[in-house]
Amino acid sequence: MTEIKLTVNGVARSDEVEPRLLLIHYLRETLGLRAANIGCDTTSCGACTVLLDGESVKSCTVLAVQANNRAVTTTEGLVAPDGTMSVVQQAFRENHGLQCGFCTPGMVMAATSLLAENPHPTEQEVREGLEGNFCRCTGYHNIVQSVLAAADKLSGSASSSAEVTA
Amino acid sequence: MIPASFDYEVAESAAHALSLLAEHGEDAKLLAGGHSLLPMMKVRLAQPAVLIDIARITELSGIRIEGDEVVIGATTRHAEVVGSDLIKAEAPILAYAAAQVGDPQIRHRGTIGGSLAHADPSADLPMAFLALGGSVEITGPSGVRVVAADDFFVGPFESVLSPEELLSAVRVPRGGSVPWGYQKFVRRANDWAIVGAAAYGGRVALASMGGTPLRALATEQALASGASVAEAALLAAEGTSPGYDFHADVDFREHLARVLVKRALEGKTG
Numbered sequence: 001m002t003e004i005k006l007t008v009n010g011v012a013r014s015d016e017v018e019p020r021l022l023l024i025h026y027l028r029e030t031l032g033l034r035a036a037n038i039g040c041d042t043t044s045c046g047a048c049t050v051l052l053d054g055e056s057v058k059s060c061t062v063l064a065v066q067a068n069n070r071a072v073t074t075t076e077g078l079v080a081p082d083g084t085m086s087v088v089q090q091a092f093r094e095n096h097g098l099q100c101g102f103c104t105p106g107m108v109m110a111a112t113s114l115l116a117e118n119p120h121p122t123e124q125e126v127r128e129g130l131e132g133n134f135c136r137c138t139g140y141h142n143i144v145q146s147v148l149a150a151a152d153k154l155s156g157s158a159s160s161s162a163e164v165t166a
Numbered sequence: 167m168i169p170a171s172f173d174y175e176v177a178e179s180a181a182h183a184l185s186l187l188a189e190h191g192e193d194a195k196l197l198a199g200g201h202s203l204l205p206m207m208k209v210r211l212a213q214p215a216v217l218i219d220i221a222r223i224t225e226l227s228g229i230r231i232e233g234d235e236v237v238i239g240a241t242t243r244h245a246e247v248v249g250s251d252l253i254k255a256e257a258p259i260l261a262y263a264a265a266q267v268g269d270p271q272i273r274h275r276g277t278i279g280g281s282l283a284h285a286d287p288s289a290d291l292p293m294a295f296l297a298l299g300g301s302v303e304i305t306g307p308s309g310v311r312v313v314a315a316d317d318f319f320v321g322p323f324e325s326v327l328s329p330e331e332l333l334s335a336v337r338v339p340r341g342g343s344v345p346w347g348y349q350k351f352v353r354r355a356n357d358w359a360i361v362g363a364a365a366y367g368g369r370v371a372l373a374s375m376g377g378t379p380l381r382a383l384a385t386e387q388a389l390a391s392g393a394s395v396a397e398a399a400l401l402a403a404e405g406t407s408p409g410y411d412f413h414a415d416v417d418f419r420e421h422l423a424r425v426l427v428k429r430a431l432e433g434k435t436g
Contacts, residue, residue, distance in 0.1 A: 002174050019174035019217065041167050043205055044356070046271060055245070055274040061204050062275065065174050066197075066221065114270065131355040132269025 004068040008033070009077030017064045023057075024048045026064035027074060035075035035105040039134070046133030049106035049113075050074050056113035058132070075105040078112065088112050088150045097146030099137035107133050111147045119155055123148060169207035173216045180305055183220050183332055188307060190216040192329045197221065198241045199275040201268070202284040226279070226334060229253060235300075236260075238336045240279025244291075245270070247278060257338045259346040259366055262435060263294035266348070269356040279333045282318070285325045288358040288374040290350065292319060296379045297346075297364035297371035300338035306331040319378035341367070347430035351422050353413065360413045363402070363426035370430065375406040375423055382406075382427055389431075399428035 001016040008031060015030060027033045027050065036059055039047030043061040050059045051073035078086040088111050091097065098104040107130065114121065114129035121129060126147045127140070135143060175190075177183035187194055193215035195203060206212040220226060220241060227239040229250050236256050238247065247253055247264035254261045267273055267281070267290050281291040282302060296315045304311050307330055318325050327333060349363045350373075362373030363382075368389055370382040384401035403420035410416050429436070 018171070020169045020171055022168070025168075041208070043201065043268075043272065046269070049271055052274070056271045057274050058271045061201060061208075063174075063197075063200065063204070066200065066219070110270065113274075128355075129270055132271045 002065050004065055006067050006069065007071040009073055015064075019063065019065050021064045023050070023059035023062040023064050023067055023072070026067075027059060027072070030064075033074050033076050036109075037102055037105060039102070039106075044132075044134070045103070046106040046110060046130075047103050049109040049133065051109055051113060054113070054116060056110045056132075073109070075108055078108065086112070087153050088115065088147070091150035091153065092143070092146045095142050095146040095149050097138070097143045098135075103133060103135045103137075107135065107143055111150065114147070115151055115154060119151060121147070121151060126151075167208040169204070170210060170213040172207075172214055174219065175216060176219045177223060179223055180220075180225055180332060180334060183218055183223065184305065184307060184330070186216075186218045187330050187332065190218070194218055194329070196283075196332065198277040198280045199243060200280075201272050201276040202280055202286070220332070221277075231256070231340065232337075234340050235337045236340055238278055238338070240283075240333050240335055241277045242279075244268075244273035244276050244278065244281075248273060255342050256340045257298065258342065259348060259364060260291075260294055260298065260338055262348050263290045263364065266290045266350055272356070278336050282336060283325060283327055283333045285319050285321075285323050285378065286358070287319075287322055287376060287378050287380075288360075288362070289379075290359070290362065290373070292379040293359075293362050293364050293371045293373040294348070295336065295338070296381065297366040297369050298338045298341075299366070299369055300336060302333055303335040303337065304331050305334040310334070312337070316381070322377045345433055347433045348435045349426035349430045350436070351426060361408075361419050361422035361426055363423065363430040365427070365430035365433075370402070370427055372402070372406060372423055372427070375403070375408045375419060377407070380406055382423070385427055385431075395428060395431040399424050399431060402427035 005014045037047040039045035048059045195214035197217045197219045226241040244264040301314045344367045347365045350359045359373045364371045372380045382402045384404035385398045388398035402423040408419035
């Protein structure tokens with residue numbers, strides 16, 4: 001067993017884990033955080049996407065020990081303490097960016113990472129930015145619209161807060 | 167899918183990694199991003215007894231200029247190569263190739279050294295590295311040796327690296343104005359190449375046309391003798407030995423090589 005210390009959704013954790021424990025199993029089974037799903041289990045589908053130090057990763061292909069001393073964010077961690085969803089989550093709801101919902105936590109985390117790296121993506125950049133996430137229901141149209149809407153809203157609120165500051 | 171049990175060691179420095187390799191021998195594997203190794207471990211194609219984590223060794227990461235070369239630390243991640251202004255200016259084909267690897271999540275984890283050491287004949291970075299004609303720095307018990315791209319790949323998933331050695335850095339020539347092209351034929355967005363072609367100046371490399379990434383030597387020689395791009399590209403499959411699978415048979419791969427080499431030599435990307 002190996003001791004890991006990390007932050008999950010802002011909460012400091014310390015656990016003894018088997019080195020072979022995958023991050024997705026640590027999150028779902030050790031911590032009971034069930035938003036990230038296990039889909040293909042082969043680094044393809046993106047349903048298990050979480051943020052590691054703010055960057056999207058597929059947690060089926062990361063060992064829990066590799067997250068030692070790092071910060072992990074799951075979809076649960078995007079929700080404010082009062083239950084308010086993040087801008088990306090709200091955009092998915094408002095734009096019908098999901099049907100069955102299985103891929104949605106991974107899509108939301110991939111989109112959150114994408115918008116952090118590229119706050120003003122084109123539609124093509126959104127499509128390419130989500131190439132690591134499969135949806136078998138929607139045909140992607142509304143997912144892409146959701147991410148573009150979130151980008152608009154985030155840049156709008158950024159510029160209005162800049163105006164307030166000015 | 168769960169990997170077989172292993173012991174986990176964190177290397178604090180390259181020297182520490184080497185001493186751990188010496189201690190554990192062939193039972194040990196180095197772990198950087200783990201995006202080639204962990205999938206193999208999950209399906210038990212690899213069952214190392216010890217994993218030596220080198221991902222946090224700062225001396226193994228980073229991008230810098232050294233004379234007429236760009237030196238990229240082995241644990242530099244694909245996303246860092248893609249986003250590097252220095253690489254975009256000095257070796258744009260490498261930045262482009264790194265952007266074709268997998269998807270954003272994979273590029274956040276996978277490393278350039280790991281990709282080359284994995285030596286997948288269908289992968290992006292081995293092909294781009296061979297087209298560039300770079301070299302790798304290999305650190306071992308008796309010091310550092312430099313191996314040219316042409317001599318590095320030995321067979322499918324096999325390089326000249328020995329179990330007690332560490333691929334420590336990748337060197338590619340500075341060549342911001344050298345014409346280049348890059349072609350990757352896939353059926354799905356984040357797949358490996360069914361066939362790939364990369365052209366850099368007079369060098370042309372192929373992916374998925376044999377057990378290692380290969381130079382299209384007949385094409386290169388024809389170009390050097392003054393043949394047109396169209397004529398030279400017709401020779402792209404000569405000397406190759408592609409396999410067949412449910413994606414493509416040998417004839418189709420040879421056809422793809424000729425078409426993709428022509429497009430790469432025309433400076434096209436896609």
